[in-house]
Amino acid sequence: MIKQNIKPVAPSTEEQKLARYAKALGHPxxxxxxxxxxxxACCYSGDLSQELPIAKSTLSxxxxxxxxxxxxxxxxxxxxIxxxxxKNNWEEAKKMFKDFWAL
Structure with a gap:
């Protein structure tokens, strides 16, 4: 067996960001x-726990x-709260996912 000298490459900053967005979107x-x-139309200032059938600690x-x-x-x-x-990060995430899926 020939052993190759392949050095591990650290993920780029962009790859790390994409993974972070993906993790955040990884739960329904x-x-x-x-x-x-x-x-x-504007920021939500109601009690989100009334919108979801989950415990407040889970929502948090x-x-x-x-x-x-x-x-x-x-x-x-x-x-x-x-x-x-x-909006800036959301637009960035959409572009990053679009570029990623275009590979």
């Missing part, structure tokens, strides 16, 4: 949340994942 509840927020984890990916943003306005799709 998060896809639902993004659809809900994307179809709002999904929102955290979406915020960490950069796909949504939240602004605290006591006693609520306003959630919006981060």
């Amino acid at each position: 509840i998060r896809v639902y949340i993004l659809n809900l927020l994307a179809n709002q 984890q999904h929102l955290k994942e979406l915020k960490e990916s950069g796909l949504i943003q939240g602004q605290t306005e006591p006693p609520r 306003k959630y919006c799709v981060n």
Whole structure:
């Protein structure tokens, strides 16, 4: 057997971003949340737990994942938090996925 000298290559920044967006979209509840927020005329400031049949702690984890990916943003306005799709990152994610699937 011939051993090849192949050096591992670290993922590029763009590949890491694409993977982060993919992870955020990897759960149907998060896809639902993004659809809900994307179809709002302005930021959603209601209680998202009333929109979804899940525990508030579970919802909080999904929102955290979406915020960490950069796909949504939240602004605290006591006693609520306003959630919006981060339009710049959403457009970037759409372009990255389109380019990826075109390979």
